[in-house]
Amino acid sequence: MSYLVMLPLVVPPMVAAVMILGMRHHQGLLRIFSLASILAMLALSILFIQQSADGSVHVHAPGNWRPPFGIVLVLDRLSALMVLLTSLLALVVMLYAIGSGWDARGKHFHPLIQFQLMGIYGAFLTGDLFNLFVFFEVLLIASYGLMIHGGGKRRMQAGLQYVVYNLLGSTLFLFALGTLYAVTGTLNMADMAERVAMMGPEDAALIRVGAVMLLMVFSVKAALVPLHFWLPATYAETPAPVAALFAIMTKVGGYAILRVYTLIFGPDVAATGGIFGPWLMNAALVTIAVGMIGILGSRSMGRVAAYASIASMGTLLVAIALFTPAGILAALFYMIHSTLAAAALFLVVDLIRARRPGESCGLAAAPEMAQAGLLGALYMAAAIAAAGMPPLSGFFGKMLVLDAAFAHDRTGLIWTVILGTSLLAVVGFARAGSAVFWKTSPPSDAPKAAVGTASRTMLETAPSPTLALAATGGLIAAIALVTLLAGPVTAHLDAMTMQLLDREDYLRAVLPLTDTTAPDAPDLPGGDLHEAAP
């Protein structure tokens, strides 16, 4: 089993390398290889879920250096879930990209997607903080390439902001790592967790600075206000399939917060004293508000979708910031839901865009689009999901969050924000939908002519619009499935929560207490680190 953990970090880059080596100019081959790789990863992800379901934690140490000296990859229930989500999303995105022809609108879409997947998988699987940085870089640079795929002035501008802002985050990441290493002398997450646990609340200035800086790094990825500024323009301008894939990118931030701030800097750790819990909560509440206000205040569907994903991250982080079992369970459920919902929304917006004159998704009246009924239904479903309305899983997630927040000392505020802003979202989505689907103008010649002269529309160049529709529908179906299977899903997530909070499974899997006679570990200064652990 152990070496299988490595496969998500080997297969996609291998496929990508073969692509750039031998099939750069064969769109058909690229598509086949891309899909094959993703399907293989999906199968593997399901295996991961199955393997980790019993609570076992699988560790693979590339280079065979005993932790904490080498790098480790760790597969537990949470990692397996995130990997599965990624693979699932990747499949939908790939089908959509092929169906809509997005993959052919620029160079290197397929290898970049494969590299992107590797980066995301790596971030979810690594058990080493510096390695996490490396995978952040992989996914950042690949996502930059994907983001500007297809070109265009506005996309380039947004892309520049995206990459610059995230490089600021990377710089901060290095500062944070340097600081944490300076205090703890290690980079392995489990090892750092054990070392931090032994420190007292006094003389902890440096570790606290490090922990807080790291939190901000992850917050940039998670688009937590006020570190979210890269998101709106980026998501609104990004090619739709990529934006849909980005739905998992913000979750990388959420995942990292969940992982690091339960494993290393949990709320009970004396050295950090949980000082950031209240900050995270406040910022998350503001994030929800900013996102939902943005939904209502948006001028285009693309922006609506972008702000919806900010709001969903806010809700997710509120749940995390509770730092209670119920809160984490809610966060995990919402994580699944909001990934699917955000992706679905972006795809629906793109379907709309492909069918409107000038490929705009603005909220002005336009002639009725093709397949308006079907698209309206898809939009309604995606909007319901994103706004957290029943009957889709967003409502369940929201209910879990509210329920978990009941015991919090600021229940009133949390509830008011979550429920109040839901109203903004409902009104915002209804306005946008009614403007785009109901308020049609008679077909006029002017915009048609404009489109005609420019080039063929996106819809006309799409190899298989049906495939694109089916991919979007599949995503909605997945949301419905999560809703229907809410029982088993939450039961599994409950076990996941326990594993996260208990930490023992993880720590002992990475740093076995008895392991002093490993072949690579003769008696060494670092060799007796574990014995000092409580």
Added chain:
Amino acid sequence: MPLILIAALPFLGALLPGVMIKAGRNACAWTTASVTLAALVGLLVHAPKVLAGEVIHYRLDWMPVVGLNANFFLDGLGFLFALMILGIGLLIIIYARFYLGRQDPMGPFYTYLLLFQGAMVGIVLSDNVLLLLVFWELTSLSSFLLIGYWKHLPEGRQGARMALAVTGTGGLALIGGMIILGQIAGSYDLSVILTQKEAIQASPLYLPALILILIGAFTKSAQFPFHFWLPHAMAAPTPVSAYLHSATMVKAGLFLMARLWPVLAGTDAWFVIVATTGLVTMVLGATIALFKDDLKALLAFSTVSHLGLITMLLGFGTPFAAVAAVFHIINHATFKAALFMTAGIVDHEAHTRDIKRLGGLRHLMPITFVIALLASLSMAGIPFLNGFLSKEMMLEEVARTRLGIPLLLPLVVIVAAALSAAYSFRYLGHVFFGDEREDYPQTPHDPGFGLWGPPAFLVALVVLIGLFPAAIAGPLVAASAGAVTGGDLPYYSLKIWHGFTPALLMSVLAVMGGLMLLLFHYPLDKRWIATRRPEAKVIFDTVVALCVQVSRRITDVLHPGSMTRYTAIFAITVLIASAVAWNSSTLAAPGRELLPVGMVGVIGWILIVVSTGILVVYHRNRLLSLILLGVTGTIVSISFIYFSAPDLAMTQIAVEVVSIILLLLALNFLPKSTPAEGGVERHLRDVIIAGAMGIGAMILTLAIQQSDFSQPTISAYYLENAKTLAGGYNVVNVILVDFRGFDTYGEIIVLGIAALVIYALTEQLLGGRVGRKLADRPHDPTLSGDLHPMMMVVATRVMMPLALMVGVFIFLRGHNAPGGGFVAGLVVAIAILMQFMASGYDWAIARQRFTYHGIIGLGVIAAILTGVASWLFGAPFLTGAFAYYKLPLIEEFELSSAMAFDLGVFLCVVGAVMLALESLSRLARRKDDRTRTHPMDIDPSRTEDEPRPVPPGTAPAEAH
């Protein structure tokens, strides 16, 4: 039939109309009707047990972790409502078949209708409040679609949004209230909650929960001050109005109050809030209804008024009032749905709903007239019709209830009842009585049976219940009222004649008052029109528009798209958060001394400070900035050497060279200077932020450098084992390719991706407007025409093999001495780069046999295969192995798997740098550039008769 199936049938059936419409409109309608009929039959099967007082349960775990389960139960109250929903639903489906015009898409209509129906049935059958919430919100959503069904009408769209906003707000409040209720009761199951009266009413959270739940109920049931959405929802087709806005959805709020009556009612808060709201709504609705000229608006406000009446009854909190409320729910549903349908018939036939344009219809459409007559008289509370009975009971209860000062309540209720009678009479008098007119938009006559059949059926019920209340409605009232009150029912009797009671007197007064009001309607109407009233829609629209405006403003102000602003906020956030974290604890005492400052240090410090200072001042000159960056980079390299890190220094120097060259190429396409931005204030702001950031970084670095590790660090392990376990003396290299080779694996991929991105970006640019612009850009005459000087060409040719040799050398020694694949790759890349610079793109690319893409791909593959090879030996990915070999003539040497990995690194670096270079070079090409096969501007080997190559930018005549 299991309860879940009754609730699920309409949802499942909702898929059918869209399909069946292909088989025709009749098939579509009959399919829809049969779905509802099936559910209705399924419900009626349970009738005997339920009417006998039994409660039927169905349980299915859905999300047990949070207590959201698909639990259903059917008691009298649920049965009553489900019966109304499915029964009237069936009539509406038939009615709608004949009401909808040819141009109205029927499939979506029935789909929405069934969705709505399922949601309503779900509400009334739920035994779990969270499940109830799911269905509750679903009714809001499906009614949104139904109200906006005529999407071409702006009123329809606006009405739909308004209804959604108002009922949506209520739904959200309800979520809060229900969760609180469940938390107090310790379960979200209604059957449990309903047993927890004491605990709930004693809880400090009772009042918040009550208010939140009531907001939900009031918005749904259009109680004041949330009543305004209902009239605007009348933009929907009439079947929708008849179904949602008289019989079902607006009653959901009442249902909720009735459902929770056992645990919520009986307190002062409940009485004051609910009864008062109901009373106010009743009077207000009735008043407005009297003056509405639109038939449906009149009926809408009359509905508001009647809902107020029922709310008031529930608010009284007495069992008798509860019975009256339940009875009136039944009666109202029958006569009001019938009235809506008659209004729809009039609209359908006469093409107007304006009362002032109607009149005298009784001869033209006698059947409709009879139906309307009976229904509206029932609404007015005339004996022998069912409306009279429940109104009597209401008046009887009012007579013995005190709200505020004595007699206030009865008087107000009499006024309301009089108004109610008045608008009922007006509906009759001004539409059906009076003289026949000449100017109907279309001369009306009775429609076919399809349209008048359903209301006729309802009116039959009106009469039958009116005549034989105990026989027809008795068991149902008893069962459902019993469910509301929780078992014990007070003494009541459903009969027409109760003797001379105060209620009868009040009733007579009300009817007489109603007639008077109708007599004086004309002058009153004039006064009404003349008075200025707050118009709910205007207020609502203003509020929404304001919200949108504010949201837009907030969003725009927050996200202006200014990178400097974003960066500033980032910096400030990081600074403040770090400072607070820093101050929340103490700093450990310095564990390490600072080193003495040497001469080299001082010089380096001065250089770096000065160059950075100049950079700040002259940052707008881009070339100068680049040179100054080079200075900084060099000093960083020197500091690496100073601190005995030759590996890092070598890498840094090579990286500096490559990046400066690439940046120079990029600068070629950019303006020479950055435009000035912002004024003094902004600069000052930026200086302060940047300065604070710098100082913060300095403090942190100083603290880090003086702090001690809390425990032994992992680095000692690397020093100890680099040679013994990994076979290399160069610890840095061993860390890079072995201990933490996996990081390097990621980083070379980053490098490769970066090159691919640059390539893709270039392709994009070249293919678009920018590419054309670049290709057309004029030559700069101030530049030297000597693009490829002979000296340079010759020098780089000589350097090439030397540089390659150095690259190989650095690569091979890497494991034991400073060097390695990364530096080697950079050195080799520089060697090739020089050829490009000296001899030109065309010449160099013609001699390039491997595509750079391929080199990157090979590099990645080499690295991966090295890693995967370990699996063949049963070791984890990238496990190192090394051995020493001897060959004749040369010393003992070492071969290690790390070298293969390093080869991957090497290839990736070469490929990435070169691909970036190639991309930038392609940008530099102009349209009129000729392909140049000579490496130099002057070809030394040319014969005299060959023309000399002409440097671009100079006209041939001027050459030399």
